[in-house]
Amino acid sequence: MMRPQPARWFELLVARDDTTLALAALAATGAVELEARSGATVPESFADLRPLLQQFGELALRYRAFWPRDGLRPSAFPEPPQRSLQRSLQRIRAWAQEAEPLIREALAIRRQKYGNKPNEAVATSLEALGLNCSQRGEYEQAVTHLREATAMQQKLHPGGHPAYARSIDNLAYALIDTGKIAEAEPLTRLALAMKRRMYGENHPETAAGLNNFAYVLEQQKRYDEAEAAYRAALAVNRKLLGASHPQIAANLGNIAYVEIAKGETESAIRYLREALAMNRKELGPDHPEVGGLAGSLAYWLIETGDFDEAGELIEEALAVRRKALGADHPQVASAVMIKAYLLLSQRKYAQAQQLAAAAKASLTKSLPAGSWQIAAAMNIEGAALTGLGRYAEAEPLLVGSQEGLKSAPIPNLADRGRLRLIDLYQRWGKPDQVQKLRAGG
Numbered sequence: 001m002m003r004p005q006p007a008r009w010f011e012l013l014v015a016r017d018d019t020t021l022a023l024a025a026l027a028a029t030g031a032v033e034l035e036a037r038s039g040a041t042v043p044e045s046f047a048d049l050r051p052l053l054q055q056f057g058e059l060a061l062r063y064r065a066f067w068p069r070d071g072l073r074p075s076a077f078p079e080p081p082q083r084s085l086q087r088s089l090q091r092i093r094a095w096a097q098e099a100e101p102l103i104r105e106a107l108a109i110r111r112q113k114y115g116n117k118p119n120e121a122v123a124t125s126l127e128a129l130g131l132n133c134s135q136r137g138e139y140e141q142a143v144t145h146l147r148e149a150t151a152m153q154q155k156l157h158p159g160g161h162p163a164y165a166r167s168i169d170n171l172a173y174a175l176i177d178t179g180k181i182a183e184a185e186p187l188t189r190l191a192l193a194m195k196r197r198m199y200g201e202n203h204p205e206t207a208a209g210l211n212n213f214a215y216v217l218e219q220q221k222r223y224d225e226a227e228a229a230y231r232a233a234l235a236v237n238r239k240l241l242g243a244s245h246p247q248i249a250a251n252l253g254n255i256a257y258v259e260i261a262k263g264e265t266e267s268a269i270r271y272l273r274e275a276l277a278m279n280r281k282e283l284g285p286d287h288p289e290v291g292g293l294a295g296s297l298a299y300w301l302i303e304t305g306d307f308d309e310a311g312e313l314i315e316e317a318l319a320v321r322r323k324a325l326g327a328d329h330p331q332v333a334s335a336v337m338i339k340a341y342l343l344l345s346q347r348k349y350a351q352a353q354q355l356a357a358a359a360k361a362s363l364t365k366s367l368p369a370g371s372w373q374i375a376a377a378m379n380i381e382g383a384a385l386t387g388l389g390r391y392a393e394a395e396p397l398l399v400g401s402q403e404g405l406k407s408a409p410i411p412n413l414a415d416r417g418r419l420r421l422i423d424l425y426q427r428w429g430k431p432d433q434v435q436k437l438r439a440g441g
Contacts, residue, residue, distance in 0.1 A: 099128075099132055100129070100132050103125060103128050103129045103132055104129065106125050107122065107125035107126065107129060110122045110125055118152045118155040118156050119152070119156075120156060120163070122152065123149045123152040123153050123156065123163070123167070124149075124163075126145050126146070126148050126149035126152065127145070127146060127149040127166075127167055127170060129145045130142045130143070130144075130145030130146035130149060130170065130171075130174060131146075131170060133145060134173075134174050134177060139174060139177040139178045140178060142174045142177070143171070143174045143175060143178055143180075146167065146170055146171040146174050147171060149167050149170075149171075150164070150167040150168055150170075150171045153167045153168075160194040160197055160198055161198075162198065162205070164194065165191045165194045165195055165198075165205075165209070168187050168188070168190055168191040168194075169187075169188065169191050169209075169212050171184075171187060172184040172185075172187040172188045172191070172212065172216060173212075175187070176216065176219055181216065181219045181220055182220070184216050184219075185213075185216045185217070185220065188209070188212045188213040188215075188216045189213060191209055191212065191213075192206070192209035192210060192212070192213045194209075195208075195209040196209070201236065202236055202239050202240065203236070203240075204236075204237075204240060206236060207233045207236040207237050207240070207247075208233075210229050210230070210232050210233035210236065211229075211230065211233045211251070211254065213229050214226045214227075214228075214229030214230040214233065214254065214258075215254075217229060218257070218258055218261070221261070223258050223261050223262050224262075226258050227255060227258045227259075227262075230251060230254045230255050230258060231255065233251055233254075234248065234251035234252070234255065237251055244278050244281065244282060245278070245282060246278070246279055246282050246283055246289065248278060249274075249275040249276075249278040249279045249282070249289070249293070250275070250289075252271045252272075252274055252275040252278070253271070253272065253275045253293060253296070255271050256268040256269075256271035256272045256275065256296075259271065260300065260411055261411045263411075265300060265303060265304060266304070268300060269297065269300055269301065269304070272293060272296060272297040272300065273297065275293055276290065276293040276294060276297055279293060285320070286320055286323055286324060287320070287324070288320065288321065288324045288325065288331075290316075290320055291316070291317045291318075291319075291320030291321040291324065291331075291335070292317070292321075292331070294313045294314070294316045294317040294320065295313070295314060295317035295321075295334070295335045295338055297310075297313055298310040298311075298313035298314040298317060298338055298342070299338050299341070299410075301313065302338075302341060302342050302345050305345075307342060307345065307346055310342055311342060314335060314338050314339045314342060315339075317335045317338070318332065318335045318336065318339065321335055328362065328365075328366070329366075330362070330363055330366045330367055330373070332362070333358075333359045333362035333363045333366075333373075333377075334359070334363075334373060336355055336358060336359040336362070337355075337356060337359040337363075337373070337376060337377045337380060339355055340352045340353075340355035340356040340359060340377070340380050340381075340384070341380055343355065343384075344356075344380055344383055344384050344387070347387065349384045349385075349387035349388045350384075350388065352380065352381075352383075352384040352387075353381055353384035353385055353388065356377050356378075356380040356381035356384060357377075357381050359377040359380075360374060360377035360378055360381060363377055370403070370404050371404065372404050372405060372406075372407045372408040372409075372413075374404060375400075375401040375402075375403070375404025375405045375408070375417075376401070376404075376405065376408060376410075376413065376417075378397045378398075378400055378401040378404075379397070379398060379401040379405060379416075379417045379420060381397050382394040382395070382396075382397030382398035382401065382420065382421075382424070383398070383420045383423075385397065386398070386420065386423060386424045386427060389427075391424060391427065391428040394424050395424060395428075398417070398420055398421040398424055399421065401417055402414075402417060402418065402421065405417040418437065421437060422434055422437050422438065425437070
């Protein structure tokens with residue numbers, strides 16, 4: 001049986017051989033407690049499921065699994081355990097909308113029970129509440145809760161502990177969300193050192209620590225150092241997992257994005273191709289990770305002018321994401337936006353404008369105001385309207401997108417958005433505005 005903390009008991013209905021693996025994997029996230037029935041056995045090793053755990057680990061840590069309103073279908077035995085876990089976790093993610101009151105209730109009960117003394121259960125509830133706040137966009141509150149959780153873990157485990165290391169990593173990511181990147185770096189460095197002491201160099205947790213540290217360095221634009229840490233994580237995972245594995249593909253993707261930031265687009269495209277081919281082989285053609293990589297590769301192929309292959313890949317990304325996530329998911333809208341960018345690059349302005357407007361409308365429903373994705377869709381729509389000569393309609397979109405684009409993780413996206421606004425004013429015959437923008441105004 002599996003019990004989310006806090007929630008009601010429920011059973012995960014998959015084929016018997018898959019159940020033990022899936023339950024062990026979910027229990028290991030720390031978001032559920034596991035009780036084996038009399039005579040049941042649960043394997044201690046679940047290394048093959050680690051890529052799925054990493055994909056959905058953030059969800060699980062937020063205690064967002066609870067009894068569904070509809071029934072589960074049993075696994076199609078003999079379905080591979082990875083597929084069973086993937087399918088089950090996708091459903092859990094779809095149910096996960098109302099966890100905050102449960103977490104706060106559990107935290108209040110635990111505080112009342114244990115008082116002000118450091119306690120593992122209180123720390124875990126604080127961490128879950130912080131992650132839940134982060135998902136809802138309440139980043140400052142998330143930092144507050146995660147700071148308290150991490151401080152409590154430090155008192156509980158001054159010499160280091162997996163729960164303490166996890167709490168440090170979660171606090172670091174919350175700090176990045178609030179723009180406090182410099183404060184996040186020493187935290188990920190500490191977590192990595194702790195994992196090296198606990199697990200040694202050749203361990204999945206050490207590889208994960210290297211990835212977290214590299215990500216912070218990447219956010220600081222310290223690309224050479226970030227690449228070195230990403231490559232170290234790749235080397236560890238290759239020793240543990242072999243030449244072809246979804247986690248290896250994720251490592252290759254990380255390196256690719258650093259290469260892009262360094263301006264080495266052709267090298268990055270090679271890494272993305274390798275990662276995409278690996279995930280197609282290991283995860284199957286309909287996996288969300290395949291859709292994500294196909295979309296990313298399509299975007300950078302547009303940058304190099306390879307429109308034919310980019311068009312094929314973006315159709316693949318759209319088909320995979322719609323099937324896996326549903327038509328209204330923001331990742332589907334993001335793929336639609338990439339297709340709009342392709343059409344814009346091909347000077348098919350009317351089609352580009354329609355798709356960008358649709359992507360903007362969908363993203364506005366699901367993302368917070370000011371999100372860079374919404375700004376990117378606005379900017380593409382504005383550029384398409386400029387191409388159509390509809391300057392008065394283009395201006396508010398291009399102007400309104402400038403601030404949001406500054407937070408985009410895609411290199412040079414903000415600069416491109418600014419150039420599109422300059423192009424608008426040049427075509428519109430407004431030299432004063434052009435001069436002001438070029439002067440940095």
